Amino acid sequence: MARYILKRLLWMIPVVLGVAVLIFTIMYFVPGNPAAIMLGASATPEEIAIMEEALGLNQPYFKQVFDFLVNMLHGDFGMSYLYRTPVITDLMNRFPYTLLLSLISMVIALVVGILLGTIAAVKQDSWSDRICMLISLVGVSMPSFWLALMLVVVFSAELGWLPAFGIGGPEYYILPAFANSLGGIASQARQSRSSVLEVIRADYATTARAKGVSERAILLKHVLPNALIPIVTSAGSNFGRMLGGTLIIETVFSMPGIGTYMVQAINNRDYPAVRGSVVFCAIMFSIVMLIVDLCYAYIDPRIKARYEGKKRRKSYVEKPVKAA
Amino acid sequence: MLKSQSKPHSQEQKSHGSMYLAMQRFARNKSALAGLSLVLILVVLAVLAPWLSPYAYEKIDIINAFAKPSFAHPFGTDDLGRDILSRMMYGGRYSLSIGIFSVIISAAFGIFAGSVAGYFGGQIDNIIMRLIDILQSFPQILLAIVISAALGTGYDKCIIALGISGIPVFTRMMRANILTIRSMEYIEAATSINCRDSRIIMKHVIPNAFSPLIVQISLSLAYSVLSAASLSFIGLGVQPPNPEWGAMLSAGRNYITNYPHMVLFPGLYIMICVLAFNIIGDALRDALDPKLKR
Amino acid sequence: MVKENDFLSVRDLVVEYTSDGQIIHAVNKVSFDLERGKTLGLVGETGAGKTSIAKAILRILPDPPAKITGGKIFLNEQELLGLPEQDMRKLRGQEIAMIFQDPMTALNPVKRVIDQIAEGILVHKKVTKAAANEQAATMLKKVGIAAERATEYPHQFSGGMKQRVVIAMALACDPKLLLADEPTTALDVTIQAQVLDMISQLKEEFHTSMIMITHDLGIVADTCDDVAVIYAGEVIEIGKKESVFRNPSHPYTKGLFGALPDLSKNVKRLHPIEGAPADPTNLPDGCCFHPRCPHVTDECRQGSRELVSVNGNDHFVRCSQAAVREGASCLRW
Numbered sequence: 001m002a003r004y005i006l007k008r009l010l011w012m013i014p015v016v017l018g019v020a021v022l023i024f025t026i027m028y029f030v031p032g033n034p035a036a037i038m039l040g041a042s043a044t045p046e047e048i049a050i051m052e053e054a055l056g057l058n059q060p061y062f063k064q065v066f067d068f069l070v071n072m073l074h075g076d077f078g079m080s081y082l083y084r085t086p087v088i089t090d091l092m093n094r095f096p097y098t099l100l101l102s103l104i105s106m107v108i109a110l111v112v113g114i115l116l117g118t119i120a121a122v123k124q125d126s127w128s129d130r131i132c133m134l135i136s137l138v139g140v141s142m143p144s145f146w147l148a149l150m151l152v153v154v155f156s157a158e159l160g161w162l163p164a165f166g167i168g169g170p171e172y173y174i175l176p177a178f179a180n181s182l183g184g185i186a187s188q189a190r191q192s193r194s195s196v197l198e199v200i201r202a203d204y205a206t207t208a209r210a211k212g213v214s215e216r217a218i219l220l221k222h223v224l225p226n227a228l229i230p231i232v233t234s235a236g237s238n239f240g241r242m243l244g245g246t247l248i249i250e251t252v253f254s255m256p257g258i259g260t261y262m263v264q265a266i267n268n269r270d271y272p273a274v275r276g277s278v279v280f281c282a283i284m285f286s287i288v289m290l291i292v293d294l295c296y297a298y299i300d301p302r303i304k305a306r307y308e309g310k311k312r313r314k315s316y317v318e319k320p321v322k323a324a
Numbered sequence: 325m326l327k328s329q330s331k332p333h334s335q336e337q338k339s340h341g342s343m344y345l346a347m348q349r350f351a352r353n354k355s356a357l358a359g360l361s362l363v364l365i366l367v368v369l370a371v372l373a374p375w376l377s378p379y380a381y382e383k384i385d386i387i388n389a390f391a392k393p394s395f396a397h398p399f400g401t402d403d404l405g406r407d408i409l410s411r412m413m414y415g416g417r418y419s420l421s422i423g424i425f426s427v428i429i430s431a432a433f434g435i436f437a438g439s440v441a442g443y444f445g446g447q448i449d450n451i452i453m454r455l456i457d458i459l460q461s462f463p464q465i466l467l468a469i470v471i472s473a474a475l476g477t478g479y480d481k482c483i484i485a486l487g488i489s490g491i492p493v494f495t496r497m498m499r500a501n502i503l504t505i506r507s508m509e510y511i512e513a514a515t516s517i518n519c520r521d522s523r524i525i526m527k528h529v530i531p532n533a534f535s536p537l538i539v540q541i542s543l544s545l546a547y548s549v550l551s552a553a554s555l556s557f558i559g560l561g562v563q564p565p566n567p568e569w570g571a572m573l574s575a576g577r578n579y580i581t582n583y584p585h586m587v588l589f590p591g592l593y594i595m596i597c598v599l600a601f602n603i604i605g606d607a608l609r610d611a612l613d614p615k616l617k618r
Numbered sequence: 619m620v621k622e623n624d625f626l627s628v629r630d631l632v633v634e635y636t637s638d639g640q641i642i643h644a645v646n647k648v649s650f651d652l653e654r655g656k657t658l659g660l661v662g663e664t665g666a667g668k669t670s671i672a673k674a675i676l677r678i679l680p681d682p683p684a685k686i687t688g689g690k691i692f693l694n695e696q697e698l699l700g701l702p703e704q705d706m707r708k709l710r711g712q713e714i715a716m717i718f719q720d721p722m723t724a725l726n727p728v729k730r731v732i733d734q735i736a737e738g739i740l741v742h743k744k745v746t747k748a749a750a751n752e753q754a755a756t757m758l759k760k761v762g763i764a765a766e767r768a769t770e771y772p773h774q775f776s777g778g779m780k781q782r783v784v785i786a787m788a789l790a791c792d793p794k795l796l797l798a799d800e801p802t803t804a805l806d807v808t809i810q811a812q813v814l815d816m817i818s819q820l821k822e823e824f825h826t827s828m829i830m831i832t833h834d835l836g837i838v839a840d841t842c843d844d845v846a847v848i849y850a851g852e853v854i855e856i857g858k859k860e861s862v863f864r865n866p867s868h869p870y871t872k873g874l875f876g877a878l879p880d881l882s883k884n885v886k887r888l889h890p891i892e893g894a895p896a897d898p899t900n901l902p903d904g905c906c907f908h909p910r911c912p913h914v915t916d917e918c919r920q921g922s923r924e925l926v927s928v929n930g931n932d933h934f935v936r937c938s939q940a941a942v943r944e945g946a947s948c949l950r951w
Contacts (some may be wrong), residue, residue, distance in 0.1 A: 018458040026474045059614075124682075141599035143550055145557055146573060146591030149580055157581040173892045201680060203723035209678045210718075211738040211787065212710035221737075225728050244463035248554055252577075263558050266473040278470050282462040289461075301728055 008293060012286050017069060019282045022210050024068050027271050028061065040173060068275075076275030087276035090261060098246055098257035099284065104173060105181040105242045106235075113188025114180075114231065120189065121196035122219065134191060139186025144245050148179035148252040165254040176253050180245045184238060191234065195227040195240060195304050202226070229300050236292035240285055247281075344533075349611040356607030364601035370416030377410035381567050390583050399589040401581060402572070408586065411567035414595045418568040419597070422483050422561075423548040429487025431541055434494020441495070442502025452495070460492045465551055472560040482561040486548055497540055501533035520546075535612035542605035548596045553594050569594050624825050624911040625694060626652040626795055632688035633670045633679065633851075638651065642898045644670040646851040646906075652795075652844075657821070659842035659859070660873070661835065667851035669719070670832045673796040675829075676714055677706050690749070693795065700768055712742040715793035717817075719800040721780035725772040731783050732768040738790045761816060766886075778809035782816070789820055796821070797826045808829030809831040814841060835878065839863065847871050849904040850896040856925070867928045867935040869911045871948070905937070913939050 035051035036043060043051075052058055056067060059223050071078065077087035120132040155175060156164035198206065202225050208218045250259030258277050265273035350356050369376060385405030399408035441452040444564045459467065484516035555561035556570030564571050569590050576586030633645035645667045652658045673679045673685050691698040693713065698706065718724040726734060735754035739745065745753070755768050761782040772780060780802060788796060795806045799819065802833065818841060821828055829843055838845050838859065846856040847868065857869040866872045873891035893910035893936040897930065902909055908918040917938050925934040 002593075013455055016460055018454070019461050023460060023470060028463065030474045031476070098439060137507075137602060138595070138599065141546065141550075141602050142595050143553055143573075143598075146553065146587065146594065149573070149587050150584075150591065153587070154581050160381050173367060176838050203718065203720060204726040205678075206678060207716075207718060207784070207787070208725045208726070208737070210676055210710055210716040212707045212712060212741045213737060214707060216603065221602045222514055222729075226726070229728075240463035241465075244465035247466065247469075248558060262469075266469070267559055274470070274473055276461065278466065281466055299728075302773050322499075324395075 003299060005294060008290055012290060015286060016279075016283055020069055020279050021074055023275055023278050023282075024065055027275055028064070030269075030271065032269060033057075034081065034269075034271055037234045063245060067225065072279065077279070078272035080265070080270055080273045082265065082270040082273065085294055087098070087263045087272050090273070091258065091276055091280050094186045094256055094258050095259055095280065097285070098243075098250065098256055098259060098281075101176055101180065101255070101257065102239065102246045104177045105246065106183060106239050108181040109184025109188050109238065109242065110231075110235070113185045114192045114228075116185070116189040117192025117222070118196050118219075118227075120193045121200060127195075133193070134291050136186040136189045137184045140190070142182065144179050144183055145248050145252050147182060148175065148249055151175045151179055152252070167255055172253075172255075176255065179252075180242060183245065184242055187241075188231070192227065193229060195230050196223060201224045212307045225299075229296070232292065232293075232299065235295075236289040236309065239288045239292070243281065243285060247280065325478045327509065345476055346611045350607055351528055353610065355603055356611070358609065359600045359603030362602065366416055366597050366600065367420060371419065373410070373413040373455035377407075377413045378409040379410045381406065381411045383407070383410075388600060390579070390586075391506075392583075392590075396506075400585040402576065402586055408520045408572075408589055411572060412569070412590060415567040415569045415572065415590070416597075418562055418566060419549050419552055419570075419594070422479070422486065422552040422568075423545050423601075425483045426490060426548045426552070427544045429483070430490030430544060431494050431537075433487075435490065435492045435537070436496045437491070437494040438498025438500075439502060442499040442506070444482055449499075453499070456492045456495050459489075464489050464493075464547075465554060468551055468555060469558070469560060472555055477560055477563050479566075481488060482552060482555055485555070485560075486534055486551055489551075490548065493544065494537075494540065497536060498533060501536060505532050515531040539605055539609040539612065542601055542608055546601035546605060549601065550598050551595070619790075624651045624692075625654040626829075627692040628671075628675070628689065629691070630689040631674060631691065632670065632686070632689050633667070633674050633681045634685055634805055636685070640899045640917065644684070644851050644898060645674065646704075646852070646901075648848070650846050650856060652827050652829065654827055655825050656843040657830055657841055658831060659838040659845040660831045660848055661833065661838055661845060662848035663833060663897060665898070666848045667898075668848055669799050670851075671848075672716060672799055672829060672831060675795075676710055676716055676798060678710070678716075685770050686788075708742070711738045711793070712791045713793055714795045714797065715788035715791070716797040717781075717784055717788045717799060717801045720804050721777055721784055722804065724784050725780060727772055727910060731772060732777070735783070735787050735790050738787055742791050754790065757790050758783070760789075760820065761786045772899075774897065775884075778805050778813065781809075781813055785813070785817065785820070789824065789826075792824055794826060796826045797831070798828060799831045800833070801830075803832075803834075810837075817841070819885055835874065849873070850901060851898065852906055852936065853925070854907065854936045855934070857929065860932035861929050865933070867933070868907075868908050868937050869913055870907050871935075891907060 031051075035048050035050065035055055035057060037048055039051055056064060059067075068078075077091070078086065080087050080090060083090065116132050116136070120129040123129050143246075152164045152175065155162045163172055164175075166172060200219075205215055205218055205222055208222050209215075213271065246257070247259030249255075250257045251263050256261065258281060262274060262277040264270070265277065351444070356501040373381075377389040378434065383406060385401065387405065388397070389403055389405040390399050391405070397407050397409065401407055402411070437452055437456075448558050462470075467489040468485045470480060471488055475481040475485060513587060552568070553570030553573065554561075556568045557574045559574070562568035562571055564575055571585055572590045573594075576583075580587050628651075629649050631645055631648045631793060632643075635642040635644055638731075642741060645686075648671055650658065660671065662668050670679065670684070673684075673696065675691055678685070679686065682754045686699060689699065693709070698709070701709075725731070732751055735757055736747070736750040739750040739753050740747070743750070745767050759765060762778060763782060763786070767775075769921045772783070775783065781804070785801070801817065802813050802912050814837065817828075820826070828841075830837065842859050844857065845859050845862050846853050847862075847870065848854070849870050855866070856870045857860060862871070863875075866875050870891065873889075876889045877891060879888060891910060892912070894920050896906055896909075902919075904919040904921060905911070905914075911918065915938075923936045923938060925936050927934050
């Protein structure tokens with residue numbers, strides 16, 4: 001097991017470096033002169049030239065990339081053009097809100113989604129099944145930011161129960177979490193349903209029935225543990241969707257997280273801030289994926305065995321992915 | 325004698341290909357047909373918008389600004405008095421075409437990359453999959469945001485951004501299909517009777533990889549329309565005054581406390597469109613699932 | 619007419635599957651008896667309905683597609699099909715147990731082998747977990763699996779050993795009736811012999827009655843006392859093994875024996891049975907076998923057949939021609 005953990009950790013490094021290079025390169029080709037933007041419209045050509053020198057913009061591409069990577073490994077993402085503060089400081093101040101909202105949304109999506117999906121599967125083709133699936137279908141199709149706005153209209157403007165923006169106590173997270181997680185609940189419910197359906201007719205469930213085990217015990221001890229395996233496998237990419245959704249929901253509720261920071265930076269051509277935000281999010285995402293992979297290896301004894309000695313080729317059979 | 329004449333239809337059905345059976349199953353699925361009709365209606369409304377919409381989408385009418393839904397303006401008007409229903413219909417042109425073109429880009433590049441990786445294996449496979457890993461180490465929408473931020477705003481840039489961010493999904497799927505199919509026994513069988521590589525690809529690999537792909541294309545369409553709206557909402561993608569649905573939501577944001585109809589209807593419209601694509605995707609998946617084949 | 623020694627009596631069992639609006643007649647009025655301590659072989663082709671019969675006795679048929687639409691099953695004079703589910707559950711595993719066909723999928727991949735056996739024990743007996751584990755370990759030893767391996771997972775065992783685990787699971791609570799559904803079909807021949815031997819041994823030790831479902835006549839010869847031949851969901855021939863083997867009377871049974879390759883003869887081709895198995899959604903009128911029968915007459919095409927005796931009370935066959943040929947005497951059911 002330790003070997004597996006080490007292997008995965010080491011693997012993260014080239015990926016993160018690759019991400020950084022990719023983002024840097026994408027932003028490199030953006031038109032416009034960062035120095036000129038920073039100094040504003042009234043700057044003289046000499047001032048711009050000095051600034052370019054200071055920012056290292058005259059150097060060849062590879063040197064810039066290299067510097068960027070080296071700085072990044074020291075935790076330095078440069079200075080924000082807009083705020084003149086180190087990007088890393090801003091990010092560290094803001095990421096807790098983003099992370100918190102993403103995690104809350106993910107937990108809600110998992111718990112409620114798995115519950116709904118299991119109920120729908122156990123009562124297959126009944127009314128509860130159809131209703132659950134209809135709600136899920138609608139949930140996956142709904143733009144989360146639209147839902148957020150509608151929730152604000154109803155609960156903030158009309159009823160005044162919950163705040164519409166900012167952060168503070170738990171009541172500030174209720175609307176954002178709900179709006180963000182509905183899509184996740186829906187897709188998790190659909191996935192759980194199909195996973196449970198596959199397992200509930202499995203041979204080992206029949207074997208358990210033949211032993212006289214009650215349906216409820218079969219569900220809890222045989223069906224769910226096996227049905228949860230594919231769910232855990234995709235929990236990582238589900239988190240990715242929650243993270244992406246969080247970035248946008250933050251703008252609706254004016255939460256001081258990475259999302260609002262990044263959108264502002266984009267609109268103001270604050271490239272170091274954009275670069276830093278994106279790479280930071282990628283790192284956060286990779287860490288969560290790593291944790292998920294470790295959980296997955298732990299709960300499925302077949303995978304555990306694979307990394308404790310035996311060698312076997314992994315076969316990818318992937319089902320269509322609903323990226324919403 | 326009577327027995328052979330009354331041979332049931334099932335005997336004849338067996339001679340039809342699996343595609344035909346799948347289409348039959350699809351046609352029998354009521355919600356699938358509903359989804360399909362919905363999409364067709366939206367497409368027709370979008371394409372024929374100039375003739376069908378009650379008003380021109382850019383027609384400004386300040387006197388009637390912020391009008392609540394009424395007979396004259398079924399969805400109300402926005403801050404400049406423009407009829408929201410007309411703008412929604414026109415907006416379909418943007419959202420639907422962005423969705424379609426971006427999925428075409430994702431699918432084309434993704435299928436190609438995935439096929440190459442899956443078929444040739446070895447180092448080529450390694451390189452391609454590492455690149456895909458890097459692309460997938462952020463959430464798909466974030467990748468679209470970054471590319472959009474770099475390229476700038478606008479219709480075609482939005483298509484490119486969404487198209488690129490969707491490539492990994494298709495690559496992985498195509499590669500997984502090819503790998504699975506390659507190890508299937510019917511490929512071994514074909515090779516053992518000396519079938520040429522190209523024939524194997526045409527006759528065996530592609531038809532079997534086809535089904536999950538069709539389903540994925542439909543689901544990606546749904547996601548694309550949603551993402552396009554999201555991009556426009558945060559200020560990337562299509563800009564006002566173009567009536568793209570996400571841009572309309574963004575513009576209406578400031579007025580939600582007093583005039584929620586400006587946000588309600590565009591959002592509903594988006595949802596119905598995405599819902600239709602999702603319904604079709606689900607129905608396709610059910611129709612093409614080999615486990616359901618009789 | 620349930621005899622005293624009869625432990626299990628099945629009368630006119632009917633099982634139907636519904637699929638996409640079509641009804642599949644899987645089991646059509648099957649009747650047989652089983653004495654205590656004896657083994658009945660159910661022989662037939664794949665899809666003849668044998669597994670459905672076994673699952674119907676345990677009432678574990680998958681309920682949306684399958685339904686028991688008729689008949690009665692008596693176990694020790696208790697009628698099973700009318701029992702409430704709770705009472706049926708008490709019988710499952712304890713009085714009646716089943717060994718499944720495919721050992722690769724019959725075990726839960728994420729549970730340890732010893733836990734899966736102990737589960738059956740804990741359901742029926744009020745013992746502590748530790749005691750159940752101990753009993754499970756003893757059971758495993760009986761089937762030849764060392765104690766050290768008891769805490770391993772199914773994927774760590776080979777096919778033959780997995781099947782032994784399944785057998786241990788079935789016999790853990792000392793059931794009176796064992797339903798063995800092709801227990802060795804998924805295994806290779808050398809392991810087959812071992813597993814069959816083990817089943818016989820355990821059967822002797824616990825004095826269990828057994829129904830052995832198989833399509834292999836060799837296994838029937840080895841392990842069974844009585845044999846019933848199933849075709850298209852009907853019992854077409856039933857009787858003591860010696861009588862049926864010495865004198866197969868139904869054309870289908872004759873065909874089965876005739877299709878066996880014989881090392882002592884020098885033939886170029888095997889003799890299959892002409893035609894294809896009956897379509898359970900569209901069964902022929904009259905005798906279910908008549909489209910394939912070489913001796914078919916007009917009488918065979920209409921009406922239903924009764925079982926007629928060809929050897930006292932030891933051997934019955936469902937064939938009008940046999941009745942004519944052998945000078946049929948009495949009906950059994």
